Amino acid sequence: MIYEVKKPILGFENVKRVELLDIDKAFSMLTPLEHKIPGFTLINPYVLKEYSFDIPSDVKALLDISPNSNLLVYNIVVLHNPITKSIVNFKAPLLFNKDNKTMAQFIIDEPYMSIEEALALKEKQEKIQAMV
Structure with a gap:
């Protein structure tokens, strides 16, 4: 599905459609x-x-x-080999509104959110393998 970018992906401000x-x-x-x-590899954080956060009023x-x-939430994942060395950015989710085909990335203003959390935990790997 094609989405119009309403708030840019950090570092890719010229991207208007994805x-x-x-x-x-x-x-x-x-x-x-x-x-x-x-392109970007995304992961369903759930x-x-x-995983929960408040959506800023401007978004x-x-x-x-x-x-x-009807919303979708994804996070950018940087894949490494082996996959256990891959990292997820939970601090800046991508939010998609399927109803009007718009999307935005924003930063969650919470100190406990990480921009690089490892996929290395065994429980996470088992969940991912079950979904693939």
Whole structure:
């Protein structure tokens, strides 16, 4: 599905449209449409852990979010070999509104959120393997 970027992906401010493709139940691929830059591997954070945050009011307005909005949440994952050395950015989620095909990335203002949390925990690996 193609989404309009309403709040840019950090470091990729020129990207205005992206395509989100599911790989499996855990992973997806986000590909910028108008620039020849590599895509991003995304992970559904809920397959890894309990994950919650407040959506900032500016993001709610940009994505026209209502209580009934159909939202998706993903996090950028940097894959390494072996996968146990891969890291996830939980601090800056990507939020997609499926209803109006808009998306935004924002920073969660909580000190306990990490920009590089390892996938190395055995429980996480087992959850991912079950989803793939």
